[in-house]
Amino acid sequence: MTIAVIDYGMGNLHSVAKALEHVTHENVMITRDARSILGATRLVLPGQGAMRDCMGELERTELIGLVRELLDEQSKPLLGICVGQQMLLDRSDENGGIDCLGFLPGQVKRFPADMRDGDARLKVPHMGWNLVHQPQSHPLWDGIDQDEHFYFVHSYYVAAAQQAHVFGTTDYGTVSAHVATGREATFAVQFHPEKSSRAGLRLLENFVRWTP
Amino acid sequence: MALSKRIIPCLDVDAGRVVKGVNFVGIRDAGDPVEIAQRYNLQGADEITFLDITASHEDRDTTVEMVERIAGEVFIPLTVGGGIRCCDDIRTMLNAGADKVSINTAAVTNPDFVREAAERFGSQCIVVAIDAKQVSQEGETPRWEIFTHGGRRATGLDAVEWACRMVDYGAGELLLTSMDRDGTKSGFDLGVTRAISDAVSVPVIASGGVGNLDHLVEGITEGHADAVLAASIFHFAEYTIPEAKRYMAERGIEMRL
Numbered sequence: 001m002t003i004a005v006i007d008y009g010m011g012n013l014h015s016v017a018k019a020l021e022h023v024t025h026e027n028v029m030i031t032r033d034a035r036s037i038l039g040a041t042r043l044v045l046p047g048q049g050a051m052r053d054c055m056g057e058l059e060r061t062e063l064i065g066l067v068r069e070l071l072d073e074q075s076k077p078l079l080g081i082c083v084g085q086q087m088l089l090d091r092s093d094e095n096g097g098i099d100c101l102g103f104l105p106g107q108v109k110r111f112p113a114d115m116r117d118g119d120a121r122l123k124v125p126h127m128g129w130n131l132v133h134q135p136q137s138h139p140l141w142d143g144i145d146q147d148e149h150f151y152f153v154h155s156y157y158v159a160a161a162q163q164a165h166v167f168g169t170t171d172y173g174t175v176s177a178h179v180a181t182g183r184e185a186t187f188a189v190q191f192h193p194e195k196s197s198r199a200g201l202r203l204l205e206n207f208v209r210w211t212p
Numbered sequence: 213m214a215l216s217k218r219i220i221p222c223l224d225v226d227a228g229r230v231v232k233g234v235n236f237v238g239i240r241d242a243g244d245p246v247e248i249a250q251r252y253n254l255q256g257a258d259e260i261t262f263l264d265i266t267a268s269h270e271d272r273d274t275t276v277e278m279v280e281r282i283a284g285e286v287f288i289p290l291t292v293g294g295g296i297r298c299c300d301d302i303r304t305m306l307n308a309g310a311d312k313v314s315i316n317t318a319a320v321t322n323p324d325f326v327r328e329a330a331e332r333f334g335s336q337c338i339v340v341a342i343d344a345k346q347v348s349q350e351g352e353t354p355r356w357e358i359f360t361h362g363g364r365r366a367t368g369l370d371a372v373e374w375a376c377r378m379v380d381y382g383a384g385e386l387l388l389t390s391m392d393r394d395g396t397k398s399g400f401d402l403g404v405t406r407a408i409s410d411a412v413s414v415p416v417i418a419s420g421g422v423g424n425l426d427h428l429v430e431g432i433t434e435g436h437a438d439a440v441l442a443a444s445i446f447h448f449a450e451y452t453i454p455e456a457k458r459y460m461a462e463r464g465i466e467m468r469l
Contacts, residue, residue, distance in 0.1 A: 012306045012337070019287050049334035113413065117214060120436045123415045125336065125384060128438065129216040129258055129468040149216065149468040151289060153336045153384075172215060195289050195311060197253065 001026040003208065004040035006067070008032060009057045010048055016081065019194035020044070023205040034066050042076055042208065045188075047083025051108070051156070052095035054083045071103045071186065079207050080188030085181060086158055088188055094156050104181055106160035115173030122173045125155045132168045132179055132191065140180075140187050140206045141167070148199045150191035152179075158190060185212040216468040217432050218258035218439035219456055220417060221446045223248060225294075226266045228274045230447065243447075246281045252446070253286045255453040258468060260286065261314070261387070261441060264294030265362075276308045283309020291339055293387075302329055306337065314387055316341035317360045320367055323381060330382025339417075340383040344371040344404050345391040356404045363391035375408045383414060387441065390420040397423025397444075405435030417441050425451060425459040432465050 003026055005013050013030045020028045031037060045067065047054045058064045070078065071088070080088055092098045092108035100108070115122035129149040134141050152170070157177035160166050168180025168189065179190040187207070193200035223230045223245050230245050249260050262282065264275045272295070279292055292305045293314030302313050319326050319340050330338045343363055348355040356371035375386055388408055390401035400418045409416040418437035422428060422445055431440045445451050454469075461467040 012311065012333075014307060014309050015283065015287075015311060018284055018309060022284075022287070048336065121410070121413075122215075123438055124413055125415075126215065127336075127385065127415050128218050130214075152215075192289075194287060197256075197288050201287055 002036075002040045003028045003042045003044065004037050005030045005044045005046060006032070006037060006063065008054075008061045008063050010046075010054045010083070012048065013046055015192075015194045016044060016046055019201060019204055020208070023201055024208045026208065032061055032063060034063070037063075037066060037070075040076070043070065043078040045078060045080045045084035045087070047081065047085075047087060049083065050095055051083060051086060051092040051098045051100070054087060055098055055100065058087075068101060071101060074184040074186065076185060077207065077210050077212055078186045080186065081194075082154065082190060082192060085188035085190050086156060088181070088186070089158055089160070092156060103186065104160055104165050104183065105162055106158060106165075106178070106181075108156050109159055110156050111172065111175055115175075117173070125153055126157075126172045127153045129196075130170050130172065130191075132170050134168055134180075135163070135166055138167045138180075138182070138187065139210050139212075140203055142206050143202050144199050144206075150179075150189075150193070150196040150199060152191045154190055214466045216258070216466050217437075217460070218417075219428070219453055219460075219467075220259045220261050220291075220439055220441040221252045221257050221453065222261045222263060222419070222441050222443045224263050224265045224443060225275065225278065228278060231265070245278050246285065248447070249282045249286045249290075252453060253288055256457065256468065257288065257453050258439070259289040259291065261291045261293065262310075263314070264292070266294075276304060279305060279308040279310055291387075293339070293341055298325070299329060299332055302333055302337075306333065312337045312339050312385070314339040314341045316343065319378060320358060320360050320369070323377065326378055326381040326383055330384070335382045335384035338383055339385045339387050340378040341387040341389065342371060342375060342378070342408070343389050343391050344401070346401065346404070354403050354407075356401075356407075359391050363394070371404060372407050372411050375412055379412045379414050385415045385417065386412065387417045387419060388437075393421025394419070396421050399423065399427040400431045400435055400437075400440075402430055402435045405431060405437050409436040409438070415439060425456055428456055429460055429463050429465065432460070433463070
């Protein structure tokens with residue numbers, strides 16, 4: 001029983017690994033080795049920074065083919081986090097437009113720059129704790145309250161094309177972002193469960209127990 | 213429904229102990245950083261900032277170990293600052309479990325470092341710490357300048373212009389400390405907080421001068437800060453974090469309760 005955190009060179013994976021280790025006795029490894037990834041029972045696809053760099057590194061490390069295959073097969077649970085969620089869509093507006101993995105129909109868009117709240121401007125990145133509404137149930141929401149707070153840091157957000165794929169929404173300014181999306185054995189979140197205190201750890205615990 | 217405003221307790225750490233200076237001198241010992249971080253996490257702190265105030269080479273390993281221990285037990289965002297001078301320093305802290313690093317003096321001596329760091333690690337983990345002091349006289353248009361070395365060295369840089377420049381270079385967040393107010397318990401410098409917060413697109417954390425809960429409220433409502441940072445009012449249990457959050461929420465501020 002091994003959980004593989006896929007390391008394609010983007011961002012800080014230690015927080016995710018530490019949080020997983022906190023909720024399970026299973027082996028957690030940060031890896032870019034194809035055999036280890038194939039041999040794992042569960043996968044975490046993280047992501048940080050710009051989409052062009054994330055997709056670029058996924059290609060450069062030659063993990064992109066493997067990730068596409070795993071998404072096609074849906075043979076084991078996969079959790080996408082942050083840019084790891086955004087990558088699953090068709091395309092992102094970031095960096096002038098980047099094609100993504102196309103596992104879920106939809107787009108990744110930027111928050112408008114001129115949103116206001118009274119006389120103060122709304123900041124982008126959307127950084128901090130915001131409420132996540134669950135439009136439909138999912139095993140990963142088990143024990144997590146409707147409209148619970150999770151921790152976010154992002155300037156781009158997912159707009160999925162099909163409501164059936166939307167499991168969480170968060171309002172920021174004029175936008176209702178699809179912050180939890182998925183289908184079959186894949187679930188992906190924009191927020192950082194590894195930084196979202198009790199609710200975040202609960203979601204990771206649910207993921208570790210999930211048998212889709 | 214909106215994004216919550218954040219309360220960030222700050223751990224000023226010297227040689228492995230949390231301390232709190234008054235105007236950066238006069239140090240009182242407040243305890244073990246890991247215990248204190250855990251306590252704040254349980255109380256519902258929104259983030260924790262860890263400032264290594266001595267940042268001497270000998271203490272570096274102690275700091276790294278401390279960050280590792282906190283990150284292994286506290287699952288909320290952790291920012292580490294103090295002595296971050298190069299990309300290797302950032303890499304070390306991120307590997308130890310920090311989520312963000314705060315760059316202060318090095319940003320002033322080498323602004324391109326901020327650009328390089330943001331490109332390499334992403335803006336989301338680059339906080340630029342700004343220590344500002346009012347330089348205008350009474351009756352003049354208010355003006356603040358940047359100071360380094362714990363408020364001892366003037367740079368001649370205008371604080372608002374500097375803040376905008378740091379955001380252009382890729383800072384994902386600004387930690388603004390008023391050198392005039394730090395340790396005084398007389399409240400944030402709301403003038404500089406609002407001037408910078410209204411000028412930049414990224415979140416601003418107000419710091420320096422918190423003595424009571426009204427100061428936290430003012431930082432948000434009048435200073436337009438996105439987060440408020442405080443140390444001694446929490447370390448010495450004058451107020452708990454839930455108390456502070458309830459107080460702010462009762463005054464109409466969106467909080468994570």
